[in-house]
Amino acid sequence: MKRSILAVGLMSATLPALAAGPDVNLAGTFAISLSWYEQHNDPDIDTTDVDLENNGSNFRITAATQDVGIRAFAVYERGASNDRQGSDAEAVREFFGGVGGQYGTLVTGLKATEYRLSGQRLDPFYNTSVASFDGGFSAEGASYGLSRLTTGYASNTVAYTSPVLYGATVNVATFVTDNDSDDGVGDEPDFAAGIGYANSDLWGLDAGVQVLDINSNVVLYAPQAGSAVRAHVSFGQGLWTAGASYELIDADFLTDPRQYAFLSGSYQLFEALRLAATAGMVNAGDDDVATPDGVGGSLGMFWDVTKNLNAYWALRYVTLDTADNEDNATLAAGAKFTFDVDL
Numbered sequence: 001m002k003r004s005i006l007a008v009g010l011m012s013a014t015l016p017a018l019a020a021g022p023d024v025n026l027a028g029t030f031a032i033s034l035s036w037y038e039q040h041n042d043p044d045i046d047t048t049d050v051d052l053e054n055n056g057s058n059f060r061i062t063a064a065t066q067d068v069g070i071r072a073f074a075v076y077e078r079g080a081s082n083d084r085q086g087s088d089a090e091a092v093r094e095f096f097g098g099v100g101g102q103y104g105t106l107v108t109g110l111k112a113t114e115y116r117l118s119g120q121r122l123d124p125f126y127n128t129s130v131a132s133f134d135g136g137f138s139a140e141g142a143s144y145g146l147s148r149l150t151t152g153y154a155s156n157t158v159a160y161t162s163p164v165l166y167g168a169t170v171n172v173a174t175f176v177t178d179n180d181s182d183d184g185v186g187d188e189p190d191f192a193a194g195i196g197y198a199n200s201d202l203w204g205l206d207a208g209v210q211v212l213d214i215n216s217n218v219v220l221y222a223p224q225a226g227s228a229v230r231a232h233v234s235f236g237q238g239l240w241t242a243g244a245s246y247e248l249i250d251a252d253f254l255t256d257p258r259q260y261a262f263l264s265g266s267y268q269l270f271e272a273l274r275l276a277a278t279a280g281m282v283n284a285g286d287d288d289v290a291t292p293d294g295v296g297g298s299l300g301m302f303w304d305v306t307k308n309l310n311a312y313w314a315l316r317y318v319t320l321d322t323a324d325n326e327d328n329a330t331l332a333a334g335a336k337f338t339f340d341v342d343l
Helices: 002-019 114-120
Strands: 023-041 045-054 058-067 070-079 092-101 104-111 154-161 168-175 190-199 205-214 226-237 240-251 258-270 273-283 294-304 309-320 327-342
Touching (some): 114 190
Antiparallel strands (some): 023 058, 023 327, 058 070, 104 154, 154 168, 168 190, 205 226, 226 240, 240 258, 258 273
16 A cells, blocks of 8 residues: 555656646637728729628747746747638748747747837737728738838748847847849848837837848848838827837839838727727839828727627728829728637
8 A cells, every 4th residue: 555655656746747848829810801992993993892801810839948047939820711712811920939048039930020010019900901001902911101011921030139128129130041043133131130118117118120131032022122111119008009100111123212101099998999090101202113102091999899809890091192093991890809728
């Protein structure tokens, strides 16, 4: 009997050590909307349609383990289409790994850039059917006034983020090109750098500057042989939030740099109901390349039906200065279910 008790005790002490392994988390989003949109194409074509659209649905798996002050982790995210079989929406979006500790975090793989994330955080309508970086209809991505660099991902990423020091952080990255060309075009790596500052005691201030130096096609939607700079700031305290972004994007094929300006705000009207609004402007100067020059914005409300279920109703209207798609409008109603489970 004593031997049995001793054996059980030894097994109880040993099993936790044997079972120890990475912490694994599964998260995901199922998002869909019913939308009506109208696009006036100069001179003769008007497009009006009603669509049931997927709004950036996805699955995300995170595995992490920590020992002697070092955290190692890997992240895999894949899009999920609920409206089209074989859609590009089902592509792998992020797959990266890294290590972090008191000296900062180093990651490598396929990942969203800090440039993108600094704009995405400002946009209450990101991945809804009123988002549209170019003023036309889109079922996911960034709102008008944010460049296309606020969508997409960058492959071959090697990125470092510093620890927080007096509220400030620094990030640097390179994106190694796979192009073996020796003609000097697209065969050099891209680079990124940024600095941010956050202070929750100063009305929730979060501000920073992000820079991209673009030499290849590794950063998705980036113009080859160019550069991009974003300055951003946001505040949020209690019931309200407000944010702003300004981007200057230049490339060898552009006559003038493109300018993108974006404002956003939200207000918690009731415990479960939040109002949101954005305004955007795009200006390309005398650029000969067709651009989505104009002004526009979105207005909507978000209702927390349950802890994990959110519904929204929104309107977007954009007036463009280009020859086609002059006035575009979208009305949308959608729902998003999210889950987050430790496995």
